[in-house]
Amino acid sequence: MRTTLVRILLIWLFSAVGFAAKGKDCVTSDEAAKHANKDVCVEVHVYDVVELADGTRFLDVCSPETPDEKCGFTIVSLREDRVEVGELQKYRDEDVHVRGIVQAMHGRSGMVLSHARQFYGGEPKFKPNPKLLHGFSGEQAKPPIADPNLRPHGRHRAFMNSRDQETLPSK
Structure with missing residues (x-):
């Protein structure tokens, strides 16, 4: 019984390691243009972090020798995402893998x-x-969509309409 349990545990462990090793391969920034509107992992070197006056930040992934008009890929972090993204200066002069939609x-x-x-x-x-x-607002009473199945069709209908009464035979 114990050896069977150990075998099952080892099989599970090796399959979990194999599954973790099969992660998505990252593409280079040059290959990323071929994956438009797809969720991919991009492997880049961050040369600089540029911040605009409105709080938008860019990871400069093109070498300093590459003119701006020849740089074909960029990574943008918007001001409203600053808290979730965190500090980006620590990635300067580092190789990073970033997953997202190109x-x-x-x-x-x-x-x-x-x-x-x-x-x-x-x-x-x-x-x-x-x-x-x-x-749409969370406080409103009506549903967020106009579903015809959620509204009454015509007048109110009951199980037994008062106008459709049967007369019972008298004894």
Whole structure:
């Protein structure tokens, strides 16, 4: 009994190690443009962290010798995600793996960095589509969608309508 338990435990352990080793392979920033609108892991070297006046931060992943118009990939972190992303200066002059959805951004490919877990293979922060939330509030009584099955059709109908009474035969 004990040897069977040990065998099962060893099989489970080796399968878990094998599963963990099969993570997604990361692509280079040059290959990322081929994966537009896909969730990929990108392996880049961060040369600099640039912050704009509005709080938007960029990870500069192109070498200083590359002119800005020739740089084909960027990683952007928006001001509203600053708390979830954390400090980015620690990644300067480091090789990092960032997971996210590759998007077209002003003539180049890019990725939005919205949470620190993206550096460890985690997914970006969920952001609901504002067009779907139009006119919806958690405090309102009506449902957020106009489902025809949720509204009455015509007048109120009861199990036994008072107008449809049968007369009972008298004794």
